[in-house]
Amino acid sequence: MYYLRSALDWHNPEVQAKLGWADVLLFQRNVIGPEIWDAMSYWKALRKIVLVDLDDGYSCIPASNPAFPHWILNTPGLDPDPVPALEEGLRHADALIAPNRVLLQDWAHVVAGYYWQNFPSILDYQDLQPRDIANPDYLFSYPDAPELKKLNPDEPPPLLQNERPGSKGRLVIGWGGSISHVDSFVYSHVVEALARILKEFPHVDFKFCGNDDRLDFLWKELPKDQFIRQNGVLPRKDWPQVVSQFSIGIAPMDMRPVEGKTASQVNNYSYDERRSSLKLTEYLCAGVPFVATRCHPYEELGHLGKLVENTPDAWYNALRERILGYDHFKTEAMKNRQWALKKLTIENNAERLIRLYAKIGEEAQARTGLRVPNTTFVNPEVATEIDETLHVEELDPPFWSGHPHEVGRAPYDVKAKKGARDVAREPWMTAADLEIGSILEYPLTAKLNQIYREHERRTEEAIVADDGRAIADQPLETT
Numbered sequence: 149m150y151y152l153r154s155a156l157d158w159h160n161p162e163v164q165a166k167l168g169w170a171d172v173l174l175f176q177r178n179v180i181g182p183e184i185w186d187a188m189s190y191w192k193a194l195r196k197i198v199l200v201d202l203d204d205g206y207s208c209i210p211a212s213n214p215a216f217p218h219w220i221l222n223t224p225g226l227d228p229d230p231v232p233a234l235e236e237g238l239r240h241a242d243a244l245i246a247p248n249r250v251l252l253q254d255w256a257h258v259v260a261g262y263y264w265q266n267f268p269s270i271l272d273y274q275d276l277q278p279r280d281i282a283n284p285d286y287l288f289s290y291p292d293a294p295e296l297k298k299l300n301p302d303e304p305p306p307l308l309q310n311e312r313p314g315s316k317g318r319l320v321i322g323w324g325g326s327i328s329h330v331d332s333f334v335y336s337h338v339v340e341a342l343a344r345i346l347k348e349f350p351h352v353d354f355k356f357c358g359n360d361d362r363l364d365f366l367w368k369e370l371p372k373d374q375f376i377r378q379n380g381v382l383p384r385k386d387w388p389q390v391v392s393q394f395s396i397g398i399a400p401m402d403m404r405p406v407e408g409k410t411a412s413q414v415n416n417y418s419y420d421e422r423r424s425s426l427k428l429t430e431y432l433c434a435g436v437p438f439v440a441t442r443c444h445p446y447e448e449l450g451h452l453g454k455l456v457e458n459t460p461d462a463w464y465n466a467l468r469e470r471i472l473g474y475d476h477f478k479t480e481a482m483k484n485r486q487w488a489l490k491k492l493t494i495e496n497n498a499e500r501l502i503r504l505y506a507k508i509g510e511e512a513q514a515r516t517g518l519r520v521p522n523t524t525f526v527n528p529e530v531a532t533e534i535d536e537t538l539h540v541e542e543l544d545p546p547f548w549s550g551h552p553h554e555v556g557r558a559p560y561d562v563k564a565k566k567g568a569r570d571v572a573r574e575p576w577m578t579a580a581d582l583e584i585g586s587i588l589e590y591p592l593t594a595k596l597n598q599i600y601r602e603h604e605r606r607t608e609e610a611i612v613a614d615d616g617r618a619i620a621d622q623p624l625e626t627t
Contacts, residue, residue, distance in 0.1 A: 158187035172197045172505045174245070177204075179237025180230050188240035197509040200241045200259070203266065205251060205422030207231045207409040210402075212330040212362075231409070242512040247424035250414045250444055254422070257412035260515070262508060264501065266426040268433055270493035272385050278392045278435040278482070281474075285315035285353075285393050287378055288386065307386050312376070317351065319471060322394030322436075324357030324380060324387075325427065329400075332420055336400035336441055339366045341463030346374045349471055357390050388434055395478075396470050397431040399440035403458050417444060425449055432488035437477040439466045452484050 157163055167173060173196050175188065192198045206219045217223040219230045226233060238244060238259045245264050246252050252261030279285065290305045321342065333339055342354050354370060356363070358380035367375055378390060391397070401420040408414055408422075421444040428449045431438040438453035440446050446455060454470070456462040470477045490496055 158183055158190070167191065167196075170196065172199060172509070174199045174201055175237075175241070176201045177206075178234075179240070180226065180233035181237075185237055185240045188237070192240070192242065197505060197512065198240070198242050199245055199505075199508065200238055200243075201245050202251060202255075203247055203424055205254065205408065205419050206234060207254065207413075208406045208419050208422070210331055210406070210419050213328045215328070235410070243508045247426070248422050248445055250408075250417045251422045253412060253414045254408040254410045255412065257410065260508075260511065262504060264504065265492070265497075266424045266429065267492055267494045267497055268388070268426075268430060269384075270489055270495045272388050273433040273493070274489060276388050276392050276434060278485075279320075279395070281317060281319050281395055283316065284311045285318060285320055285355075285376075286310060286389075287312055287376075288382065288389055289379060307382075307389065309389075315353075319349075319352045319395040319474065320355050320376070320393060321345070321352060321396045321398060321467065322355040322357065322391070323398050323400075324378070324390055326380075327358065327360040327362075329358075330360065330362055331402040331404075332400045333363055333366060335402040335404060336458045336463070337460045338398060338400040338458075338463045339369055340460035341467060343369045344460070344464050345467050345471070346371050348468070350374075352471060355394070388430070391430050391434040391436060394431075394434070394436045395474065396467065397427075397436040397438040398467075399427045399431075399438060399446065400458070400463075401441035401443045401445075403441060403443060421445060428453065429488065429492045432481075432484050432492060435478075435482045435485035437470055437474075437481040439463065439470065453481075 173188075173191050175184070175198070177200075179185070179188065179200055188198050204215075206215075209216050209219050211220075222229045224230075228236070235255070235258055238255055241259055244252060244255055244259045244261045246261065247264060247266045249263055252263060255261060287310045289308045289310060291308065346352055346354060353374045353376050355376040355378055356367070357378040382390060401418070401423070403418050403420070405416045406419050408417075420441075423445050425445045425448065428438060428440060428446055432449065432452060440450060440453060440455055441458055442450065442455040454466045456466045
């Protein structure tokens, strides 16, 4: 993968020469200007796979988020406004990748969406030494922390490890993140629970890792000598050191529903429910027991910790349980860590990501009319409601065949119509409560494309569902 931090001069031959090496071009977030749209269209015309990566609900950002003036108030004075501009940018992409399915649905009326979790690097976590509470708690800093943002990220300064006096034997409840989580703390009621916990357990501290001082009015509810603040400006490679100091991690979310404010918005979900599951992934990779809000992003990983409703009592009870049974929960977390390092890291998902990119490219080709020769195709959206008594001859879907670049209609074909009927029924197939019908059609098309390109028959790889679990291994049969 080729990573280019910035490329404002899209028509510069040097920029084009570097991007020309790539098969996949991934644009992150701000595809909100004509010059970027033109570049996306240029590379799509050259048969590159052009993707956009979003990890935030920009169309419904709350006023507490520092990005609100930019995205909602349009303080830069962009024309069009940022959210409509983002929608236009998505129209220039082959697909949208996001670590949240609600977010994908918000933009489903514009672009095809594909779910992909945010993963940390195993290099940052594999040698991590999670803190034993018998050892001191450490705070981390740099020789010149205020200048950190100006430093070359490839050459970060040496990390200073500072022992916190009197911290041996103290249990630390921790949280760390960006400055966009004010509402997560205010409306989750976790602070009320923390106040009760710290009063009941004098040997427990709460450590807040971040640079947001707008929450100081809440911290006044906590005992001053049990509230710890850690500077949150650390490069990615050093962040696990901060997380490893937590005895228990928390992940509060604001659950107040908001409108997605897009044509295909999903109702009854909050802004926070359009975030990723990265915080739980970090806790798992660091061997930290966690308590989190029960919400959409945490549905898949939540069973490895504790999910709670946003009430003071629910937070209090879950935290108290983990304090009283800390040895047990820490042992379980360390077991989960071994699983997470194998399943939830970039390196151990690289092949899956490559397969996803290939699938996106092949499906994008199919949508634009690129076809395998001598093969009859049916419209996958045809006859979504088919009665069992319906005769095959009554179906009349569009279908194509011929040269891969040809998009003309093929002659009427009864076999194709029967195929359309079968495709319409297959999405109801399940295996072990997993709906598998929806993954049958395009993986087959992708495999036929691969055969056509390589001019040879090959064994089909495991069909992988969205959550990465292999559900079938079988040779490809073609006729």
